[in-house]
Amino acid sequence: MxxxxxxxxxxxxxxxxxxxxxxxxxxxxxxxxxxxxxxxxxxxxxxxxxxxxxxxxxxxxxxxxxxxxxxxxxxxxxxxxxxxxxxxxxxxxxxxxxxxxxxxxxxxxxxxxxxxxxxxxxxxxxxxxxxxxxxxxxxxxxxxxxxxxxxxxxxxxxxxxxxxxxxxxxxxxxxxxxxxxxxxxxxxxxxxxxxxxxxxxxxxxxxxxxxxxxxxxxHGKKHLPTLALKSSIPAVPFFAQPVVYGTLIPLLLCYLGVTWWAGQIRPIYLLNGTDAPYDIEIAGKRRTLVPGRPELINIAEGNLEYKTFEPGVPSASVAVKTFWLTRAFQKRTFLLNPDSLALLYTERNGYAKRPLGEIDPQFHFYQARRLH
CATH class of the missing domain: 1.25.40 (Serine Threonine Protein Phosphatase 5, Tetratricopeptide repeat)
Known part of the structure; x- marks a missing residue:
């Protein structure tokens, strides 16, 4: 040896x-x-x-x-x-x-x-x-x-x-x-x-x-045979490489561009859970949040810092992030509740042309969180 x-x-x-x-x-x-x-x-x-x-x-x-x-x-x-x-x-x-x-x-x-x-x-x-x-x-x-x-x-x-x-x-x-x-x-x-x-x-x-x-x-591999894995993807012939890669690379670049742009315009709802309006500054812009009326904005993903002008509502930062590779296909809904007092719920119900019986809706409640 x-x-x-x-x-x-x-x-x-x-x-x-x-x-x-x-x-x-x-x-x-x-x-x-x-x-x-x-x-x-x-x-x-x-x-x-x-x-x-x-x-x-x-x-x-x-x-x-x-x-x-x-x-x-x-x-x-x-x-x-x-x-x-x-x-x-x-x-x-x-x-x-x-x-x-x-x-x-x-x-x-x-x-x-x-x-x-x-x-x-x-x-x-x-x-x-x-x-x-x-x-x-x-x-x-x-x-x-x-x-x-x-x-x-x-x-x-x-x-x-x-x-x-x-x-x-x-x-x-x-x-x-x-x-x-x-x-x-x-x-x-x-x-x-x-x-x-x-x-x-x-x-x-x-x-x-x-x-x-x-x-x-x-260590830790009892009776597990080692398998030699071989790629089943055939090699691209040299004469076909310009055509294949000339098509794949632009598509890949387009997809990467779409995922990047999706991260720059991520929709997020701003929600006031108190009984009085207050102002908040986020992404350099000041907004007034009215109780019970969500406001939709588009903002770049990342660590978002916001500043509030209400004594009982502290300023903070939250992380709005999605996985970049599948970002273009995600339908993630973000809700920012600076005061953490809003009570949110989702309802799941069923519909059928010929219902066989009563379908009870399912509710899920969320509270005491800044970011949902």
Whole structure:
């Protein structure tokens, strides 16, 4: 397993190719090429980004240099590491026969070849090389990793038992892969047992970032399998992007404009609950509120401050807000009662062409609030 250069956590660092897009307001618009993500840590999420053409140049150069020198086990090992680093399945298949002829009596190289083909999900070729590799501890570890890739942690567990029995810290990272495989299948109890045994044999691991990360995944997720969600929305073809985005962006901007304008003219009723009129100043304009006669005004949403000119009615501020994304569809009615003395009620009644019986109206009363 690799070690993150940023947080120091040990684990499998991800390598993949991602698209680059021109964005507007967080929305991807036009494709502008590809970028290569290298050494992404799943704990701290930091990575390295390379221009895709530069990454291709480095890949071709590295594979060319490695494939020309396959005379010693060290050179074969370097070639296989390069193949995995650059996901070069074709180069692996081209050189597999030469490596087999040259190192068929080397169980270490045979096991690494099996691991490389297993990495690319070429199961038949992986099985053939694992069969020729023997049963050394390292070969057993690679066989276990192969079983984990296929989704069989129960089959991998016996192959890794010797790590616990002999307390081999050099192979300890493989045990975390076993715990992760159990978690992916929703077998949280089995994953917890693996982590408990790791802590028992190597107590210092309990404070390591990667160990805490696995514990966090296990916490509160009993028997809930991890599902890989894939987007069902097809990518927009390049030739159709100007038409699609040329239509969607103006519509989006229009909708945002409508929601903004709806927030600037929010209707609000001013209500006097006393038995005498009094004046109120709101949004820089002075108004006279008559008892029992609501006055409708349109005002921008936000924290509204108002000032009253009646000794018993205090000045204050209220929050008139709605959710901006659905504001255009909301029919929210606001009522401001500065004196908090008005008694409001709503009546709900039913109507039918042929009523089957009497329908009792429902009343709801509201009082002692400034803003309704």
């Amino acid at each position: 690799d070690k993150c250069p940023h947080c120091g956590a040990r684990g499998q660092l991800a390598h993949y190719t991602a698209g680059k897009y021109w964005k507007f307001a967080g929305i991807s618009l036009f494709s502008s090429g590809r970028v290569r993500i290298e050494d992404e840590c799943r704990i701290c999420r930091k990575n390295r980004k390379l221009d895709y053409s530069e990454w291709e140049r480095r890949r071709d150069l590295a594979l060319s240099e490695r494939s020309d020198h396959l005379q010693t086990p060290a050179e074969a090992l370097a070639f296989l590491e390069t193949v995995l680093q650059y996901s070069a399945l074709e180069d692996l298949q081209e050189e597999a026969q030469e490596l087999t002829d040259r190192f068929s009596d080397n169980p270490h190289i045979m096991a690494l070849l099996g691991n490389a083909f297993s990495h690319f999900r070429e199961w038949e070729q992986a099985d053939a090389f694992f069969e020729a590799a023997g049963t050394t501890p390292e070969c057993e570890c690679l066989r276990a990793i192969d079983a984990l890739r296929r989704g069989y942690p129960a089959e991998a567990a016996p192959k890794l038992e010797f790590i616990f029995q002999e307390q081999l810290s050099a192979y300890r990272d493989t045990l975390y892969l076993l715990a992760e495989a159990y978690q992916a299948r929703g077998q949280m109890d089995e994953a917890a047992q693996v982590l408990d045994r790791i802590e028992k044999i190597w107590p210092s691991q309990a404070v390591e970032p990667e160990h805490k990360w696995y514990r966090k995944r296990n």
